[in-house]
Amino acid sequence: MATDHRTAAGAPRAHSSGSVDAVLDESPTGSFHHRVVVVSGVGFFTDAYDLFVISTVAVLVAAQWHLSTAETSWVTGSAILGAFVGALVFGRIADLIGRKRVYALVAIVMIVGAVASAVAPNVGVLVAARLLLGLGIGGDYPVSAVLMSEYSNRSDRGRLVGMVFSMQAVGLVVGPLVALLLIATGVDHELTWRLLLGLGAVPAAAVVYLRTKIPESPRFRAHVHGAVEAAAADLAALTGVDVPAVDRVAERRLFTLGSFLRDRRMLVLLLGTAGSWFLFDYAYYGNTLSLPAILKEVSPHASLSLKLVWTLGLFVVFAVPGYLLAIVRMDRIGHKRLQIIGFSVMAVAFGALGIFGRLTTLIVPFLLIFGLSYFFIEFGPNMTTFVLPSEVFPVNMRTTGHGVAAGLGKLGAFVGVFLVPTLQRNIGLRGMLLVAAGASVAGVLLTLPLPEPSGRSLEEVAGRSAPGREVAPEGPVVVLDPGVGSGTQAEIA
DSSP: OOGGGBOTTSOBEEOTTOSHHHHHHHSOOOHHHHHHHHHHHHHHHHHHHHHHHHHHHHHHHHHHHTOOHHHHHHHHHHHHHHHHHHHHHHHHHHHHHOHHHHHHHHHHHHHHHHHHHHTOSSHHHHHHHHHHHHHHHHHHHHHHHHHHHHHSOTTTHHHHHHHHHTHHHHHHHHHHHHHHHHHHTTOOHHHHHHHHHHTTHHHHHHHHHHHHHSOOOHHHHHHTSOOHHHHHHHHHHHHSEEOOGGGOOEEEEOOOHHHHHHOHHHHHHHHHHHHHHHHHHHHHHHHHHTHHHHHHHHSTTOOHHHHHHHHHHHIIIIIHHHHHHHHHHHHHHOHHHHHHHHHHHHHHHHHHHHHOGGGGTOHHHHHHHHHHHHHHHHTTHHHHHHHTHHHHSOGGGHHHHHHHHHHHHHHHHHHHHHHHHHHHHHHHHHHHHHHHHHHHHHHHHHHTTSOOOTTSOHHHHHOTTOTTEEEESSSSEEEEOOSSSSOOEEEEO
C-alpha cells in the first residue's frame, strides 16, 4: 500500500515529519487499514449478533427448561457481565504484554464460549458458557479499538475505528434474519436456539489465524517497549515510509495502574468516557434486550414472528443508516460533538414517549419515534463511546483506559438487563422510558469535559506531557518513575 511514498528504486523513503507517530499520522489510508477493519470487526459482529439472538433464545430456553424470571435474566445478561470483566482484564493485559498477543486470544475465547453455549445441557452450564463468551467479547473491545486507532492516520482515525465498530450493524441484521429463517422453516425449538448460539463461533473462527498475522502496534512498540527500530521496520514494510535514523529516539513510558488512578486528568477522562458509556449501555442494551417485552406491551396480540419483523425493520431502516452516516461524517462533525448530539436526541425521543402516553399504545408512532432514537444511537454514542476511549488516553495506558470504559459500559448494560424489566413492571413502560431519557441527559453532561480528538494526532490529544514519558535522545533508554510528582530517572540496560 502507499507505493507513492517509495523512491524509483522501490526503497522506502524518509517521511518529512520524521518520527514513528508522525509517519502513522500522515500516511494515507490503504489496504492494510481495511484488512485490520475486517479482522477486528468480527468481535463486534459477534457482539451484535449475540445481542439480538439471546432475547429470542431466552424465550425458547425459558419455555423448554421452565426457567424462573431470575434464571431467564441470567441467561440474557451473563455474557454482558462477562464482557465487563473481560474488558477490564484484557485491556490491562494488552498494555503490559502488547495488543497483538491479546488480539488472537480473545477470538479463541469467543469461539469456545459460543460452542459451549450451543451444547449446554442445563441452565447452569449455559450461564457459565455465556460468561466465557462475554469475557472474549469484552476483551475484544479495547484491543481492537486501540490497535485500529494506533495504526490510523489522524484525518481518518474516527472513520476507521468506527468502521470496526460498525460491523455491529451486520450482526444486528443477520441475527433476526437467522432467527426468522429457523422459526419460519419449522425447525425444532431446541435445535433453533442451539444453532443460534453456535453460529456465533463462525466469524471468530474465520479470522483467528489472520489475527496472529497482524503486526504489533508500532506506537506501542516504540513508546512502551522502546523498540523503535522494530517499529520503524514494521512501518517501512507496511507504508513504504522510512523513519530517519535521527528520529529513531529510544523511549519508554512506564505508568503504573496506581499512578494512573491518582492522576487527576486521567480520572476526568475515565469519568467522561466510562461514565457516558455506562449510561448509554444501560439505556441501549436494557431497551434492546427488553424489546420483545416492550413491543408486547405496545401491541399485546402481535406474534413472535411479527415482533421479529418489527425489530428487523428498526435495525434496517434506522440503525444501519445511522452507522453509515456516522462513519462518513464523524471526523468532520467531531467525535465529542457527535456524542453530545446523539445523547440529546435520545433524551428527546425517550422523553416524548414517556410524557405522551398515547404514543406507547399505537405501534406505528411508537416504532417511528423509537426508531429515531435508534438512528441517533448509532449516529452518536453507540459509535463514539467506542471511539473516544481509543484516542484520549496516553499510549502506555490506552487499552487500560479503554478497557475500564468498555467494562463499565458493559456493567451499565448488565444493570439495564435486570433493571429495565423491573422498572417496566413497577413504574410502567412510560416511566422506564423517562429513566432512559434522564440517563441520556446525564450522558451529555459527562461528555462535556472530554477533549475533541477529531483531526488531531493521538500524541496531541493525550498530551505530550502525559505522566511516565521521558525521551533519551542519545545513549540508553531513560524511564521516568511512574509515581506522582516529577519522579526520578533510571537507566534501563
